[in-house]
Amino acid sequence: MIELEEVWRIFRVGEGEVHALKHVSLTIERGEHVALVGPSGSGKSTLLHIVGCLDRPTRGRYLLEGREVGTLSEEERSLIRRHRIGFVFQFFHLLPRLSALANVELPMLFAGTPPEERRERAAQALKAVGLSHRAEHRPDQLSGGERQRVAIARAVVMDPAVLLADEPTGNLDRASAGEVMELIERMNARGLTLVVVTHDPAIAGRAKRVIRMDDGAIQRSGVRGPGFEPRAASPESQGGG
Amino acid sequence: MGGRVRFLDLLSFAAGALRGHRLRTALSVAGVAVGISAVVALTALGEGARRYVVDQFAALGSNLLVVLPGKVETTGGAPFGGVTHDLTIDDYRAIARLQRVRRSAPLAVATDTVHFRDRGRAVPVLGTTADFAAVRRLEIGSGEFLPVGDPNQGGNEIVLGVTVAQELFRSENPLGQVVRVGPWRFRVVGVLAPRGQSLTFNMDDVVLIPVGTAMRVFNRSSLFRILVDVRMRGEMEVTKKDVERLMAERHRAEDVTVITQDALLTAFSAILNALTLALVGIASVSLAVAGVGIMNVMLVSVTERRAEIGLLKALGAQDRQVLAAFLTEAVLLATGGGVAGLALGAGAIRAFVGIYPSFPASPPAWAVASALGLSLAVGVGFGVWPARRATRLDPVAALAKR
Numbered sequence: 125m126i127e128l129e130e131v132w133r134i135f136r137v138g139e140g141e142v143h144a145l146k147h148v149s150l151t152i153e154r155g156e157h158v159a160l161v162g163p164s165g166s167g168k169s170t171l172l173h174i175v176g177c178l179d180r181p182t183r184g185r186y187l188l189e190g191r192e193v194g195t196l197s198e199e200e201r202s203l204i205r206r207h208r209i210g211f212v213f214q215f216f217h218l219l220p221r222l223s224a225l226a227n228v229e230l231p232m233l234f235a236g237t238p239p240e241e242r243r244e245r246a247a248q249a250l251k252a253v254g255l256s257h258r259a260e261h262r263p264d265q266l267s268g269g270e271r272q273r274v275a276i277a278r279a280v281v282m283d284p285a286v287l288l289a290d291e292p293t294g295n296l297d298r299a300s301a302g303e304v305m306e307l308i309e310r311m312n313a314r315g316l317t318l319v320v321v322t323h324d325p326a327i328a329g330r331a332k333r334v335i336r337m338d339d340g341a342i343q344r345s346g347v348r349g350p351g352f353e354p355r356a357a358s359p360e361s362q363g364g365g
Numbered sequence: 366m367g368g369r370v371r372f373l374d375l376l377s378f379a380a381g382a383l384r385g386h387r388l389r390t391a392l393s394v395a396g397v398a399v400g401i402s403a404v405v406a407l408t409a410l411g412e413g414a415r416r417y418v419v420d421q422f423a424a425l426g427s428n429l430l431v432v433l434p435g436k437v438e439t440t441g442g443a444p445f446g447g448v449t450h451d452l453t454i455d456d457y458r459a460i461a462r463l464q465r466v467r468r469s470a471p472l473a474v475a476t477d478t479v480h481f482r483d484r485g486r487a488v489p490v491l492g493t494t495a496d497f498a499a500v501r502r503l504e505i506g507s508g509e510f511l512p513v514g515d516p517n518q519g520g521n522e523i524v525l526g527v528t529v530a531q532e533l534f535r536s537e538n539p540l541g542q543v544v545r546v547g548p549w550r551f552r553v554v555g556v557l558a559p560r561g562q563s564l565t566f567n568m569d570d571v572v573l574i575p576v577g578t579a580m581r582v583f584n585r586s587s588l589f590r591i592l593v594d595v596r597m598r599g600e601m602e603v604t605k606k607d608v609e610r611l612m613a614e615r616h617r618a619e620d621v622t623v624i625t626q627d628a629l630l631t632a633f634s635a636i637l638n639a640l641t642l643a644l645v646g647i648a649s650v651s652l653a654v655a656g657v658g659i660m661n662v663m664l665v666s667v668t669e670r671r672a673e674i675g676l677l678k679a680l681g682a683q684d685r686q687v688l689a690a691f692l693t694e695a696v697l698l699a700t701g702g703g704v705a706g707l708a709l710g711a712g713a714i715r716a717f718v719g720i721y722p723s724f725p726a727s728p729p730a731w732a733v734a735s736a737l738g739l740s741l742a743v744g745v746g747f748g749v750w751p752a753r754r755a756t757r758l759d760p761v762a763a764l765a766k767r
Contacts, residue, residue, distance in 0.1 A: 178679060178760045199683055206681020213764060217676045221385045233378065234682040236369045278680070 131184035159331035210279030269300025397702020400652035405710030411641025413726035451587035492579020508555030519577025663751035675763025695748020703740025
């Protein structure tokens with residue numbers, strides 16, 4: 125599903141170069157739930173952006189669903205983002221002037237979906253995140269947890285293959301964080317591939333596999349590897365819901 | 366999976382973004398509105414000036430033909446050289462007898478000094494006949510015009526323009542007084558009503574004497590012009606041909622030029638059109654300023670909405686779609702300004718006409734259409750650069766900040 129081979133990402137900063145990613149090889153299977161962890165600047169966000177087709181590898185190959193996407197044109201990469209990838213951000217990135225429903229409609233608007241179909245699908249997506257009653261509210265009238273759930277509805281409304289979440293709970297209280305995680309885990313259980321970037325061990329611990337990054341390279345990758353005892357570390361995250 | 370944004374969706378998306386910044390939107394719309402209203406109002410004034418002049422010509426007598434000695438290939442200009450035959454008083458009489466001619470008047474011109482006692486004034490002296498008043502729509506202020514009679518004979522009557530009368534006679538009554546032109550003595554029979562500039566002469570500052578006398582006084586053998594008043598407006602061209610044929614017969618050569626008033630009118634009209642275009646050019650400067658205003662607003666908008674642009678890209682909006690979205694905003698600002706400007710311009714014209722009711726100011730249809738087209742062009746022209754900046758934004762960097 126997601127295959128990275130010897131991926132490097134090098135940024136030019138003035139005269140010098142910063143190696144944000146080096147020697148990254150990684151395979152994520154369909155339906156997996158993977159957590160990307162590591163300290164700030166370890167390259168986990170850069171990796172997520174490459175996986176999300178927002179950024180290109182400087183070197184190496186990236187195959188999404190068997191297709192080489194690192195070398196595609198910007199136009200084609202937009203289409204992949206539109207149809208195959210859903211993004212959830214730490215700061216939600218909802219458009220403040222639009223209602224919850226209109227925010228969820230946004231990806232379909234740029235896909236040219238007819239208005240009636242758009243409305244219907246957006247309403248369904250909102251229903252799936254339990255926010256039908258908030259459809260006409262604007263983001264500033266919603267709580268943090270509700271905003272993130274609207275963002276999740278927006279991320280999945282195009283029925284993508286993979287959901288990429290960058291610190292999805294970073295701006296939420298524990299209760300909301302639990303709700304949001306349960307929501308995306310439910311979607312994962314129905315087959316949506318899930319990649320979560322986090323530095324919260326409790327959130328990382330919920331993943332089937334944790335990939336630890338440091339200094340642009342993968343340090344450790346394993347199923348519930350040592351160093352992560354999530355259930356013990358944050359017992360309350362189990363019950364949120 | 367459709368690939369194109371629907372136009373209405375794009376429109377409402379852009380309108381929604383503009384509604385988010387009402388004051389900024391209103392100000393840039395106002396900028397364009399001022400520019401467009403200036404274009405509309407100034408074209409209306411220019412066009413009004415053109416029509417005013419055309420109306421003035423019509424008042425002169427739009428059925429006027431002018432016969433000049435000499436043949437030129439270009440109409441509308443004064444002929445030089447190549448005079449083979451004189452234009453005589455007998456030519457005038459022949460023309461006056463033509464079927465389609467209502468009346469005609471000969472014109473002989475020289476500049477001379479008119480004296481009354483010790484006062485003198487150098488003015489154009491026009492030698493003509495009684496019909497000149499009717500041909501040129503002249504009105505008599507006091508006394509009467511030149512008497513009807515044999516034009517070859519000529520008497521010693523003189524009619525004064527109103528300025529000449531005032532300058533020479535001050536408060537005295539000029540009627541019946543004797544004035545001198547060179548050694549010749551004339552009896553004042555009438556004073557013209559004020560008229561002002563008319564074609565080539567200021568009719569307030571001329572004197573008129575019988576044409577036969579004028580030829581002797583000036584020692585001329587040829588007339589300066591023959592003015593022909595045609596019965597029917599629709600017969601101008603035919604009559605022109607009649608006159609040309611008649612003169613060719615009489616002179617056995619094509620040695621006169623006949624010009625219609627239309628030729629002069631066309632020349633004036635062209636000049637005033639150029640004037641109107643110049644006014645539009647000036648007004649366009651304010652439109653360009655408004656365009657820069659739009660560019661500024663859109664640049665601020667792009668900078669402020671980096672996160673939104675990054676998000677749209679992450680959601681799969683293509684570069685050209687982002688470009689279209691921001692361009693639509695700029696075009697909405699400009700056309701909104703265009704429509705407001707038309708209304709503003711129409712109001713300004715109405716106010717102007719309220720103050721000067723005789724001035725026929727109204728914007729021509731082409732000005733209204735091009736004002737709208739222009740505002741659209743301003744939106745696209747000045748919106749492209751900011752919109753391109755939006756598409757060039759790196760989504761990763763744009764999304765990183767809150």
